[in-house]
Amino acid sequence: MATEACHLGWDFSTQKLKVIAVDEKLRVIHEDNVNFDKDLPEFSTQGGVCVHNDRLTVTSPVLMWVKALDLILEKMKSSGFNFSRVKALSGAGQQHGSIYWKQGASSALQNLSPDLPLHQSLQSCFSVSNSPVWMDSSTTAQCRSLEKAVGGAQRLADITGSRAYERFTGNQIAKIYSLSPEAYAQTERISLVSSFAASLFLGAYAPIDYSDGSGMNLLDIHNKAWNPACLDACAPGLGKKLGDPVPSCKVLGSVAPYYIQRFGFNPHCKVVAFTGDNPASLAAMRLAEGDLTISLGTSDTLFLWIKQPKPALEGHILCSPVDTEAYMALLCYKNGSLMREKIRDKIAFGSWEEFSKALASTPVGNEGNVGFYFDVMEIIPKAEGIHRFNKHNEKVTTFPKEVEIRALIEGQFMAKRIHAEKLGYKILPTTRILATGGASDNEAILQVLSDVFNAPVYTIDTANSACLGSAYRAIHGLVAETSVSLTDVVKLAPGPKLVATPKAGVAQIYQPLLKRYMDLEEQVLKSSK
Template structure:
């Protein structure tokens, strides 16, 4: 019998390009990690960036379902080589890319229940999928089905009110509807439909795992207030869809013992528990230890804002999900396409590629930028729906260029974060004296940019040492789910080092940026009329 302090926890993250795993000890310290890169480690599936782009239909993007299964076979080998003692693993959970869907062939559950420990998973599950290539989040071929979903409940506003988002091409509801319409035989032959998270969970559980409410709330099918599927939306997608989806469960639900396959093949303890897997965004919230009053800004190719909300407001261009930590709260997500690449473009134009000079220019310009405001969109932005560069002087006149490089640099950075504050407030986040900002991603190491964030939000900014927050969040979730009501989320994660304070706002920050947020709203309203 493994003592409590010897217990370890295994967390997975099945992202677009790779499958990762981490083993942590009872104090949540990392012991082992392993990775399988889809393109290079599984070249026989001929993916690029982990996906397959249809040559005839450019909006169709899928991933070979069996590739994910084979990645598990490889990853288990790599964990073994790294020295993992499977007998000490007390619980397993996982995260996966949101919005992908897996279609289990009739009879697949019987196959999962009777796996032969002497054979690889991918050999035994080769014929278990009625649709062999899973639609993923990059697919945008379902505009017709999106319109049908919105019409089923009375329009995009009503759909957003029920499900937390208007209809999006990548969301699973529209993807299921497309399969039902274009591949009716495959749909009819489908025993169950999983999200990528519950599919991965099923392999370890030895039977088809339920969808957790948080990942389920990203499908355009679930009522985020009742946590139940909406029958009108199910009927709009496909026949007998409720039977194919099954009932949802809270995201830290203990689903039971690990499959006997893993006990016999890898020497797992038969008492190892499987905790419901969830989506990568909700796992990131757990990994970042986001609580009420915190707002996280992930600074990458796209910038993403995570918000813990008590009462979300209806917006058509954000996403409201259920909260993996508190069933009475919500997780809001705002995605801004023009992130680091736009910052790099302005850096290259103004400083010939030097971040040091970029930061000097940014720091040498006063907060508020002499009243100048800039909006920069290399690609069609989602919020607001604009493309191109827009510059405005103190008088509010639209101008072609600013008077100096330092004004251009500060206009870019201030404009990006004024937008994030405006849309965060629109979706229901209340900035106050207890607000704290957590910065993650590539640009979170840039102190000059972090200072602008602190000033714009008039809140202190913190940074985390850890990367891979979705994978770590899955490992933390394993322990949280195992302990259940014995311990709270805060108690489980209290052993981790707290985020580090990076910078605090200047005292005059709100006087400057409160007014600039109002100006920004007026500018966007005029540009999007």
């Protein structure tokens, strides 16, 4: 029925602006996107970004994002999309990117003319026209200086959930303050990509939410407020330019009159705080306490739901986007599917079928043989090369084909379990592992994952997960203040599919093996230095 209410979920990602609409039964009823390179060629981006000559500085033009919103709204309007049905909207942005609003920009935002596209009204509103994004790694000096200011890398992680990272926003702001003090002085508000996008819909500066704010090296993740020592280490008067952070499920207000007049939005349509793309994906997967998602892609990424975080020098802890009492942790590994494919090509004739057959034919625990496979320098641990150990912990140069395949897969998953537990993750009787990404359709690999974690593995369709999570969060935002959980709100959504359960007796095999793996990892790390 064309008059049924719906909710919009937006994703301002690196390469595209995407949107989906879901109806009251959580069915996707509309999808659209704008590809920055293809649809907005005048900005000359490649993959949505501009890599500068130093190869370290990576930015995106702010007006490109604004123009993309103009474009997608016009596309939706001409396709007959009925904006008056939208009850609420929320969204996600690529994490860490920062936008610098010039003095006077807030009045331009509040007085948008419905006769003009947004990019015309806002073209002179930014003191920095090219926003640093998550791919930027030009701020090593600022990272060292921030860690030093607060008492070291571990102390910074204890406060903010992560040691200093080049892409994190505080370090990017510090660089802009040091290289362009005039641009910084002219800035009245600094937004993340998520809060910038929410500001466009609100017609006023939207606050940064706790979850995306945790990716800045500035937010105290325990008391949910900016840390004064971190702010002072980055730039003067920074707290005022950031504004106070808010819970991720907060209703910020109604859409600006601009959208009502130009596109026919309902005047009561609410804007729920936008968050980062990773937190929004966590919402789409409907993780509960003790659950984890593992994305088995080019790189492997773990999302964990944690109650009592233990920040470490590796990985990131962020405030949860769906539960103000909980946290999410992120662990990234560079040697994901490319390493699996390399071994497959080398010893399984390039065939996943051969690879899986060999994997399934070997015993759980691989008779004590353990391997570390790092084609490129790994993030955790910071090591590279291939390192094989027999059951006596002696280094060996080769393994038989089947042993090599199991050593690779078991090793990758044991590492993930060990690092997750170091960050405070606990496997509970109710734990579910949600597997996504390319390797999530390989049953033999998922069986090993289930065995190593001693928990059932499910697969879930995550196409456009940041958009979907944003649409779910828009619905949740409307009722969050009545203590209704996201899980209650989205129980009608299609559930994940069970694909593997742990074999009997695996815990007894992996318990000692995990301990050995941890000790051997320490050895590999020392030999790589």
